[in-house]
Amino acid sequence: MSENNTFREVFRVFLRLGLTSFGGPAAHLGYFHDEFVRRRQWLSESAYGEVVALCQLLPGPASSQVGLAIGFLRGQYRGALAAWLAFTLPSAILMALFALGLGLWPDAAEGGWVAGLKLFVVAVVAQAVWQMGRTLCPDRVRKGLAVMVAAILLVAGSAAMQLVALVVAGLAGMMLRVPPGDRREALSLPVQGRRPVVFLVLFALLLLVSLLPTQAGSQSWLAAEMYRSGALVFGGGHVVLPWLEEGFVASGQVPADTFLAGYGAAQAVPGPLFTFSAFLGGTVGGVQGSIVALVSVFLPGVLLVFTGLPLWQWLRHHDRARSALAGVNAGVVGLLLAALYDPVWTSAVHSASGVAFVLAAWWALAVIRVPVWVLAPVSAVVGALLF
Template structure:
């Protein structure tokens, strides 16, 4: 099969997934399993499990990284590009259009429909904390680490303190010998000379550059904020919320209402939650800002996948490294737990009616399992009617 044919094949399959994959990261992994393991048999069950395990350990959007890895395994770097473009573009275009619409009609971000979306976001993040807690904190040690990180951030929350708290949880995971999970030895990728280290060093260099002082609102500032968020987020799309809130709301680039309205809308579109970055970039810098933000937030995850896949055999054999990452993942739950209170809860819930709305939305989401693409616009409509 030629490279052009492979690109088209991968692009076509992932475009359909990008247009129909509602439900967030966990649902995406299910869609990928059905499509690429059961139907097309591009990967074996065990190989897919290893790809998912690796991407869960890396910073960045786990489901998008799994898709990127599948495209890479199918068609090398061209296949990876096809997978990322096709899976990301549909939701990115919708989120950019939403940002431009709010730019034309700024008063729309103050309406009752935004209040409904903000309350819906509280239920979504609460459900994410619950699900991630069950997966990433299965024992008392990791539950304790999650609570410790949440306490630290609630008392002294800042972007720098988030890094410190996650560092503490990683060191604690190593010191307490957090169980790293079972080893697997199915996915075999030879180390490609120096190329993985080149990707890893480029990732680190760009991360260091993202901490340089820049004028807020410029394209370079936007790229730095997004790259830093994408590089330091463990746990997937929901966890990017506190990082981006610190950069965009605390700096005054967007209002809290606009920020949470965009995040609520991101729940209602298919594809990766990281396309929320396209909304923020569009709100700050129009279509060019949307493109810069989108590429910048995904770039670190892409570099880490290209570095991590060939080095997976090494990482699999080192329990110390995996114990540290397990500790960081537990800390991520605490990070999201702190964000659930501030800014999500404090910005959205101001009355007993708001509490009732959140409880009803959570029940519909977690118990009745109403699809998010129905629940988000429904919450906006109810908010417009009652708030």
């Protein structure tokens, strides 16, 4: 098959997934398995397991990174580009349009529907903490690491302290020999000369540049904030919330109500949660801001996938490194737990009726399993009627 035909094939399949993949990162992995392992047989079960395991360990949006890797395995770099564009653009466009709508009608952000979305976000994040805690903190050591990180961040919650807390969790995991999980069978993943080293150097250089001071609200500031968030966040879409809140709300660039309304809306669209960046970029800098934010937040994850494919061959055979990453993943649960309280709970829940709303939304998500893309607009409508 020619390169152009491969690009079109990958783009077509991922575009359908980008238009229909509701439910967040865990659901996306199920869609990918059904489409590419069972139906199209682009990958074997073991190859798909290898790719998922690698992307779960890397910073960035895990489901998008899995899609990118599948595109790469199918059509090299052109296939990776096709997969990312097709899976990301539908939700990114919707989120940019939502930001544009709030910009044209700023009073809309003060309605009761926003209060409903904010309370819905409390339930979503609480459910994410619960699910991630069961997966990433299965023993007392990792539960303790998660609580430690949450306590540190509730006392001194800054972007720098978030990074320090995760580093401490990783070191603790390595020293305590946190069980790193089972090894998978060996599998040769593509390595192309020195390119992985080039990608790693580029990732590190851009991260250093993103740490340089810039004028708040400028396009360079927006790119730096987004790149830094995409480079340092472990755990996927929900965990990016505290990083972005520190950069955009705490700095005064985006009101807390607008921030949480956008995050609630991101639950109602298909595709990756990282397209919330298009909303924030559009709020700060219009259409150009949406593009800058979207590219910047995904770029580190892309570079790490191309770096990590060969690195995985080494990593899976070194228990200390995998124990450190298991510690970091436990710390991620603590990071999200701290964010559940501040800013999510403190910004949304102000009354007994708010607590009741959150409990009802959580019950709908966790017990009767109402899809988030259904519950988000319902929450907005109920909020408009009640608040």
